Amino acid sequence: MAVRGVFPNGLVAAKMVAMYASSGEIDAASRIFDNATEHSSLLYNAMIRALTLYGITKRTIEIFFQMHSLGFRGDNFTFPFVFKSCADLCDVWCGKCVHSLIFRSGFVFDMYVGTSLIDMYVKCGDLIDARKLFDEMPVRDVSTWNVLIAGYMKDGLFKDAEELFEEMPIRNIVSWTAMISGYAQNGLADESLQLFDKMLDRDSEVRPNWVTVMSVLPACAHSAALDRGRKIVKISTLRSSYAME
Known part of the structure; x- marks a missing residue:
């Protein structure tokens, strides 16, 4: 379905982007985003989520940095999708740039964001930074442990994986x-x-x-x-x- 002559505001545009993306019409969602009369964090989040789910990773990263340059700040909804795109691209440098942007905000220590960041480091082969972040996280759930264990096993670091496995509370x-x-x-x-x-x-x-x-x-x-x-x-x-x- 083509979307022409539609110039919604930020809130309506965000809902329309989510609707079209969930219906498999990512091109229509993109046009809604481009034609919106105003942008907001909500709209950027909706577009970042849509692009990530469709595997359009480079565009996801571009939209995120555009969002940041315009003064819109991401949240614990935004960053996991961005880190997933960095991991899919195996672009640890980009992931580290995003990591540095959000470090002072404290979001990096959000359990969900932190786990997605560890996963990015693991998939990019940077187990040193993955472990450093893991040790710094004040709260971890079983998924956080699993991500690092899987990374150690993949790289043949069996003793490190065994130690973590034995230390797991659950x-x-x-x-x-x-x-x-x-x-x-x-x-x-x-x-x-x-x-x-x-x-x-x-x-x-x-x-x-x-x-x-x-x-x-x-x-x-x-x-x-x-x-x-x-x-x-x-x-x-x-x-x-x-x-x-």
């Missing part, structure tokens, strides 16, 4: 699967299977799901434990059947 299925998958992908079959076995213990706070099962199966191939793999699939199938009854 673990969820993502925590366990990140470790199991990381071991398996790096050829540490025994470690992967041992950790999977811990999930099967009666005292385990988290049970494996199908993602975990798919993550541990390569370890069975590495260790030539094909029978073990068949048993894991069988057990998981039975448990899934019980869960559905």
Whole structure:
């Protein structure tokens, strides 16, 4: 649907951008943004979110810096989308620029913003800055821990990941699967299977799901434990059947 001759104000434009973007019409959303008679933080947030969700990463960054140059300040809604775009571009320099812009505002220590920033550093391969920020955050949730653990496992820093995993106050299925998958992908079959076995213990706070099962199966191939793999699939199938009854 083409949008022509529409010149809405900031509030209406923000709602229209969100509406068109959710309907798959990102070009129409962009035209609404460009034709708005006034801009606001709300409108910029709506456009940044829309562009990020459609993977238009470079434009997202451009819109953010335009927003900042005009004196509109982002918030804990804006920055996670911007950091995601930096991560998708693997542009750690850009991410650091945004980090420096928001440092004095205190948003960097918002749990959601901080986690997205750590994720950006991890995906760009900068685990030193990721860990520094992690240690500085006053409040962290399980997602914050998981992001850094996954980064350590991806880079083969197993001891760092193991230490974090053991220190976690609460673990969820993502925590366990990140470790199991990381071991398996790096050829540490025994470690992967041992950790999977811990999930099967009666005292385990988290049970494996199908993602975990798919993550541990390569370890069975590495260790030539094909029978073990068949048993894991069988057990998981039975448990899934019980869960559905």
